[in-house]
């Protein structure tokens with residue numbers, strides 16, 4: 001069991017018993033994380049900033065890297081729809 005914590009206007013926490021996409025965890029936590037393209041790595045609206053637990057996240061794939069580059073994102077920012085948590089993680093949105 002691990003915890004994914006979302007810090008933002010509407011904070012929330014999801015308890016996950018398996019590897020879980022951050023976007024799915026946000027839904028579980030009832031956090032209204034934007035996701036305009038429906039999780040297809042096209043819009044960038046699901047951008048989050050990793051505060052803790054970055055070592056528990058999946059590697060960046062090509063699609064995510066392309067969007068992050070277009071957004072000029074910082075190295076601690078990820079797309080929630082393309083990032084999977086395997087351990088305790090805390091993000092700002």
Ligand code: FES
Pocket residue numbers: 034035036037038039040041042043044045046047067079080081082
């Ligand atoms: S929901 Fe569009 S990039 Fe993640």
